[in-house]
Amino acid sequence: MAGIKDVAAEAGVSVATVSRVLNDHASVSATARERVLAAVEALGYRPNAVARSLRTHQTRTLGLVISDVMNPYFTELARSVEEEARALGYSVIIGNADERPDLQDHHVTTLLDRRIDGLLVSPTDGGSPRMLEAARAGTPMVFVDRWIPGVDVPVVRSDGRSAVRDLVAHLYGLGHRRLAIIAGPAATTTGRERVDAFREALGAYGLPLPAAYIGQGDFQADSGRRVTEGFLGLAEPPEVVFAADNLMALGALDAVRAHGLRVPEDIGLAAFDDIPWFVHTDPPVTAIARGHGRSR
Amino acid sequence: MAGIKDVAAEAGVSVATVSRVLNDHASVSATARERVLAAVEALGYRPNAVARSLRTHQTRTLGLVISDVMNPYFTELARSVEEEARALGYSVIIGNADERPDLQDHHVTTLLDRRIDGLLVSPTDGGSPRMLEAARAGTPMVFVDRWIPGVDVPVVRSDGRSAVRDLVAHLYGLGHRRLAIIAGPAATTTGRERVDAFREALGAYGLPLPAAYIGQGDFQADSGRRVTEGFLGLAEPPEVVFAADNLMALGALDAVRAHGLRVPEDIGLAAFDDIPWFVHTDPPVTAIARGHGRSR
DNA sequence: CCTCCTCGTGGAATCGATTACATCCGCTGT
DNA sequence: ACAGCGGATGTAATCGATTCCACGAGGAGG
16 A cells, blocks of 8 residues: 655655645645645545544544443434534544443553544443543543543433423322432432432422332333332232333333233323334333433 | 654564554564553553554555445445454445445445455446446455346355245245235345246246236335235235345335235245344244354 | 746655574583 | 683664755746
8 A cells, every 4th residue: 555655755845745646735836736646636646544543643543431232321322423524624433332341441442542632431331440540640531421530531411300300290290299210320420410410300299210120121111011010019019110211111111011011091101311212112112302402 | 652663662673662562573573562552551652543554554444335334234234344354354345225226335435545455245236336446456256145136146045946946936836826015126136036046936837927916115124014015906916925134034025914914824024134033023034044153 | 147036856764573593502422 | 721602682674654954857937
């Protein structure tokens, strides 16, 4: 593959000049520029990003480590991130942690080895040493959706609190009093936060949140099913089930249908995270939407 | 950040020795190895992948350009690819073409600039000049799911033909005679291929495939809805609708439900590509499954 | 007419690794 | 005892770009 030297030779100038043309730097004569451009065209030359990165100390690449690619919420997130990054001339390398701390660590490590310019993470657990160290070392870093308490890193997230409050108000207005929640893993901030918000919102109406109405899920569909089965088996099942994420909501839907119950006549179903798929389920699941648009 | 020189200094050896230890090359004395390892540990040294790549001419990175990240089929594909690659010590950079040739081209270009070791593509269109050139230049390359006719690049795909045949046989056995298809874009090979396979399978039973029963979709949910609306508006609507991909099947499902029809009593619905989501739709869509497992 | 600036350009150092080649040292075989 | 060999290690070239610095030419100002 042709290198900058070949271009220089072809154009009859020095490599310095070629580089200057390519980065439209300082002063280059019109004729020189023309000849270089012609040579580039003729040889089909493309600059080697690896060499460039080594010299300039920047890769124009962002790392994004998400907890689960198969979760539409994160897929959508990844798409948005890539879109914005591309507009700014950056690339994004996506790492899928699959909710596994060891995988998360692996990705953070390789991304750091590649000297990415910045790291976006939605932490699966409390934070691996590698990540904490990176944060301390000053690697540009942002947490998305989830975060690690006590670590001084900016967080991008949608505040679920008010949305949850609105939801509970709505349900209360419909006359529902027995509300249950399928919670996320306690290791994640969003897992805990949504339960807290839910309990708080219920409290505002003087409603209790009995332990039996808190099911432990893991953000996967299966756990939603399992927990819902448990709810339905109670002597006094909840009137509404609130799932802390979309995947668990789908699982809940399955369980409800397996019991021959109908939504919303027999039991209510609500979810955090809206995804395009919900409109295809029957009936559509009520959801709290979170946008990924460019904020203004 | 500490470099190999710092490690060498700390360990009291030359950079060459450090490099040898790190790549467990040739002969290094036990003591030297020990001291180097200690120094690495002490400094928290991590080799710079960029510099390494420049020197060795390999990035241990694969590029994967897919047509639509939001399509679960491709998401799943990406996950599998990454998994296998990781096991072999490779990373994967995913590019989302969003069914847009220009985006596809952009990603192929930047991936090539980054000197990836290999490229996996599921082409959106007939193939951009950049890709054809890369193929000709001998870039290790593989097409997945879709391909470009006439280009000498290995293709990985599941042969839909027999699956489609089986499906048609099944439907014929149930007594259905009027079968329609929602096709994919004609620019993609899979788009055309599935229609051909369908027509051929029908032909084996002496069934026709009238033009009115071929709807042009674009692999997106909306087009599935639109096409299905069309089918339902016909004087003699089909008994079964076959969607060439999962997203269009979901659209079709919506349209069917919007008309107050039930599946499969009133109309049959089948789809290429199985995805976990189908089990959550009501009723579950019949689908042709395609695995991504490691082949043995 | 001479000095001084500016503009365009090339030479060479540099980024952080890998690796060919040279060197040195201690053994072994005769 | 000495040639020769092989193991351990260091020196320096190299990968393909960017960029600092020096240098020559030409124009402006005194």
